[in-house]
Amino acid sequence: MSxxxxxxxxxxxxxxxIVGILLAVAGILLTIMSLLGKNVSSAWSSYRGxxxxxxxxxxxxxxxxxxxxxxxxxxxxxxxxxxxxxxGLYTDWxxxxxxxxxxxxxxxxxxxxxxxxxxxGWYGMFMALPVYVIGAILLVPILRNRSKGQLQQVAxxxxxxxxxxxxxxxxxxxxxxxxAYGYLLYLIFAVEINDxxxxxxxxxxGRHKLRENISPNKTLEGxxxxxxxxxxxPWLVSFSFPHFDPLHLILAGLIVGVGGQLGDLVxxxxxxxxxxxxxxxVIRGHGGILDRVDSMxxxxxxxxxxxxxxxxxx
Amino acid sequence: xxxxxxxxSPGIDASMTETLRNFxxxxxMLAYAVRSIAALILRGWMRIYHRMQVxxxxxxxxxxxxxxxxxxxxHLDTMCLLYSVPLRQIHRTFPAAAVDYFFSSLPRxxxxxxxxxxxxxxxxxxxxxxxxxxxELLKNDGNVLIIFPEGTRTTTGEMARFRSGIGRLVVGxxxxxxxxxxxxxVDAWPKGKIFPRPxxxxxxxxxxxxxxxxxxxxxSVKAIxxxxxxxxxxxxxxxx
Numbered sequence: 416m417s418x419x420x421x422x423x424x425x426x427x428x429x430x431x432x433i434v435g436i437l438l439a440v441a442g443i444l445l446t447i448m449s450l451l452g453k454n455v456s457s458a459w460s461s462y463r464g465x466x467x468x469x470x471x472x473x474x475x476x477x478x479x480x481x482x483x484x485x486x487x488x489x490x491x492x493x494x495x496x497x498x499x500x501x502x503g504l505y506t507d508w509x510x511x512x513x514x515x516x517x518x519x520x521x522x523x524x525x526x527x528x529x530x531x532x533x534x535x536g537w538y539g540m541f542m543a544l545p546v547y548v549i550g551a552i553l554l555v556p557i558l559r560n561r562s563k564g565q566l567q568q569v570a571x572x573x574x575x576x577x578x579x580x581x582x583x584x585x586x587x588x589x590x591x592x593x594x595a596y597g598y599l600l601y602l603i604f605a606v607e608i609n610d611x612x613x614x615x616x617x618x619x620x621g622r623h624k625l626r627e628n629i630s631p632n633k634t635l636e637g638x639x640x641x642x643x644x645x646x647x648x649p650w651l652v653s654f655s656f657p658h659f660d661p662l663h664l665i666l667a668g669l670i671v672g673v674g675g676q677l678g679d680l681v682x683x684x685x686x687x688x689x690x691x692x693x694x695x696x697v698i699r700g701h702g703g704i705l706d707r708v709d710s711m712x713x714x715x716x717x718x719x720x721x722x723x724x725x726x727x728x729x
Numbered sequence: 730x731x732x733x734x735x736x737x738s739p740g741i742d743a744s745m746t747e748t749l750r751n752f753x754x755x756x757x758m759l760a761y762a763v764r765s766i767a768a769l770i771l772r773g774w775m776r777i778y779h780r781m782q783v784x785x786x787x788x789x790x791x792x793x794x795x796x797x798x799x800x801x802x803x804h805l806d807t808m809c810l811l812y813s814v815p816l817r818q819i820h821r822t823f824p825a826a827a828v829d830y831f832f833s834s835l836p837r838x839x840x841x842x843x844x845x846x847x848x849x850x851x852x853x854x855x856x857x858x859x860x861x862x863x864x865e866l867l868k869n870d871g872n873v874l875i876i877f878p879e880g881t882r883t884t885t886g887e888m889a890r891f892r893s894g895i896g897r898l899v900v901g902x903x904x905x906x907x908x909x910x911x912x913x914x915v916d917a918w919p920k921g922k923i924f925p926r927p928x929x930x931x932x933x934x935x936x937x938x939x940x941x942x943x944x945x946x947x948x949s950v951k952a953i954x955x956x957x958x959x960x961x962x963x964x965x966x967x968x969x
Contacts (some may be wrong), residue, residue: 496759503736508758515758567733689735696744 416480416595426655427476430600433652434469441465460700468698468707476599480535480590481526483599487587488522490704494579497695497703501686502571509555510572517548518580525588536591545581549573578681578712579705585716592722597655601667602718604652606710609645609675616640630683638676645672663725670718678713682706749838750828750849752862760843761820767844768811768819775812778927779805779917783813785934788907794872795905795937798895798957800888800965801877802914805925807845809911809932810875823866824875825850825859852880860898867904878957886915888965891958896950905937908957910964933964 421427445462448455475486495514499505521544527537552572556565589598617637625633646668649656653664682705686694695703740748740755748755775781789795797810807824814822826847832838841847848866850859866872876898878891899906910933917928938960943949 492759500738500741501735503734503738505738505757506736512758689737691737691741693742696742699744 416476416483416590418477418479421477421479421596424596426596426600429652429654430596430604431473433604434473438465438469457700462700464698464700472603476596480595483590483595484522484525484587487584487590488518488525490708491518491521491580491583491587493697494583494704494708495575497697497705498575498579498685499571501689501691501694502575504568504571504575507568507572509559510552510568513548513551513555514572514576514580517544517551517576518584520544520548521581521584522587525584525591534591536588538588541584541588545577548576548581552576582716583708583712585719586711589715589719594656594658594722598718598722601649601652601655602671602711602715605645605648605668605671606675606714608648609641609671610679610710612644613637613641613676613679616644626680626683629680629687633676633680633683641676642669642672645669645675658726663721666721667718670721671714674714674717675710678710681713682709746835746838749835749842750832752849753866754842754846756820763843764820764846768816771808772812772816775808775930779913779925779930781809781812782929782931783934784931786813788934788936789814790905790907790937793870793905794867794874795907796867796895796899797873797875797907797909798878798891798961799875799909799911799932800914800961801879801882802886802911803882803918803920803925805914805918805930806877806911807847807875809914809930810909811845813909813932813934814873818871818873820846821871822846822873822875823848825863825877827852827881828859829853848874856894860894863898864902867898878954882920883915884920888958888962891954893950893954895957896953899940900943900949900953901941901945903939903941905939906957907937908935908960908964909933910935910961912965935960935964 441462445455445458449459475482492515495511495518496505499511499514505511521541524537524540524544527540528535529537529539531539552569555572556562556569586599586602589595589602592598613633614637616639617632617634620636620640621634623635624631625635625638646665648671649659649664649667653659656663656667659667682694686692693702694705697703698707701707738755740751743751754760797814799806799810807826810824811819811822824845824847826832826841826845826849828849828851830837831841831845831847832849841849848863850863852859863874863876867874876895878895879889880892880894881889883889895906898904911930912933913928913930916926917930918925938956940949940953943952
């Protein structure tokens with residue numbers, strides 16, 4: 416990945432065109448609906464959010480491998496920060512600091528060259544790092560010679576680091592693969608389409624609650640509709656991965672369709688348990704960073720290991 | 730099994746602009762890290778580019794909160810004062826900065842809140858409210874408040890009259906007020922220029938003063954202002 420590679424990559428340029436067209440169509444649709452007198456103000460504010468986010472995402476990927484890994488690491492750090500602020504862990508500087516350092520190390524390891532195999536990204540260390548970081552987090556109460564409330568703090572820090580840090584950082588590691596543009600852009604694009612499809616199908620056909628104690632607005636119909644649409648996407652954008660067999664295309668669709676919604680539900684029960692509505696309010700019309708990338712976190716590592724299983728170094 | 734209790738940050742629903750503008754600020758590790766790095770860079774920059782000199786550092790009170798007052802010639806003034814306070818106090822030093830200028834946009838607010846640790850001061854509408862925020866801040870031990878009593882940067886190089894805020898803040902309290910005079914600021918960074926020029930800067934720190942003996946009324950406020958004005962000017966004269 417580099418600026419030159421992006422300019423010569425038909426995959427990158429294809430996605431650029433697709434995103435451009437989708438944003439334009441959505442803008443026109445929203446204008447028509449508001450001219451017809453429908454109340455679309457919340458849709459407008461989330462649309463405006465997309466108008467800011469899409470260029471940032473495409474621009475970062477355009478800049479190349481390092482920019483992408485740095486960008487995703489920053490996203491993971493600020494995502495963890497939201498989690499820490501939401502759970503109250505943020506007052507514990509030693510634990511949050513350890514997790515921040517751990518996430519930063521993940522970024523560095525993804526950026527590094529493998530010292531033995533000389534490939535991009537130090538895969539072995541990327542997978543082993545959680546051992547050391549979790550070890551370090553568990554050491555903090557010992558260093559402080561304190562036990563009261565420490566299990567909760569340590570558990571929160573580990574969940575935060577592993578889930579929001581490590582699992583999400585797999586996305587950055589994908590930038591090291593020869594098919595980086597296809598994988599990254601497919602994942603980001605398909606996960607967002609999956610979100611929108613679940614919402615739209617739920618609105619149109621929703622009858623039965625999916626998990627009423629976790630997220631009362633989600634319906635079974637919406638969820639199934641989203642899986643169906645997500646299963647179609649890999650075939651529509653099959654230019655992203657010319658080396659995929661039909662089996663891989665099916666798996667890619669399934670992982671996004673199911674994983675995306677599981678990620679959403681995970682954040683939902685976390686928020687519900689804490690008793691907050693959004694994880695933050697960084698992105699107007701979308702809530703916090705975690706409210707936006709929630710569906711991604713579950714999908715990314717599973718997709719990563721799927722392609723690695725079938726295509727070696729991915 | 731007892732349930733876990735969560736204590737989300739009170740500012741969790743605030744937008745980014747609100748978070749930056751809110752005061753007192755929630756201590757954030759990332760902001761502290763960025764500010765510490767910025768402070769180190771600033772120290773190097775001031776020393777090398779402006780050959781910054783500080784005279785009378787020993788006048789800074791060793792304990793308790795205090796107020797620094799200084800003449801206001803350029804944006805460098807704040808940097809100079811931040812340069813002169815001990816590094817360990819950098820997160821507890823708050824330059825009072827005009828809301829209408831330093832917190833007018835998101836990028837400006839970010840620089841003011843994160844790098845400079847500015848206290849948003851409303852010099853136009855809610856002056857009294859802002860002063861309350863200041864005195865609350867100074868009630869806690871070990872905080873430093875930086876105030877430019879002229880209220881704006883000078884264009885002529887002449888020091889303007891001190892506005893009453895500083896007097897109202899310290900009248901009848903035992904808060905030490907440390908007068909400072911910065912020379913070279915106008916030359917180094919004139920109002921309107923984009924980038925500072927490599928001119929020598931010198932900060933003179935005077936003896937701290939307290940105004941606990943004065944009664945809280947308009948006359949004492951005036952007296953405080955003119956006394957501080959006199960002391961700051963004297964620091965200028967003594968360099969000549």
